[in-house]
Amino acid sequence: SQKIEQNSEALNIQEGKTATLTCNYTNYSPAYLQWYRQDPGRGPVFLLLIRENEKEKRKERLKVTFDTTLKQSLFHITASQPADSATYLCALDMSMDSSYKLIFGSGTRLLVRP
């Protein structure tokens, strides 16, 4: 069955640097891949979505890439700030029929040091 893998170790970087987070999946390529941010004790918040025929998507300081050959998405935050510290989740639609079942990876915690 499809598995989503995100680095479980926290990523610790200096303010101003670019953070790069990885999401790998194991089987079929989804039509869409989504990225969310989750702060402690809060619900996930949608950030970006990328389609399988898109190589790259940008929104302000955020950039997502999607490589269906490598079965991987990379999530970049440029000019990182301490306020970017959070857990970042990737999510794929795993439904097998007309229903919608978005499944989340375990997330990677990002810590941005001032």
Place this chain on the structure above:
Amino acid sequence: EPEVTQTPSHQVTQMGQEVILRCVPISNHLYFYWYRQILGQKVEFLVSFYNNEISEKSEIFDDQFSVERPDGSNFTLKIRSTKLEDSAMYFCASSEDRSGGSPLHFGNGTRLTVT
């Protein structure tokens, strides 16, 4: 900006008791979901709901769980007889559409503690 609201924010109950968690999805959304997150673990899919019926459910969503849209605004999750392992954050979400291209909008959750 419209948001999903959940009540209560924290619910404490004794093992074996019934609980109902409540959610008000975004008003023009037609697709609704419940997820749960055990402390320190991943956000897990429980159930999706559309047109007054369950679209899909996970293996976690057994006979102890049920969902309902009792009126035009609320969406509820009932756990009939709670177990210790039901302790978790429960998140409600809604979306405009049901394709993978439709983002989910989450509430801030109900923390359920079963003692």
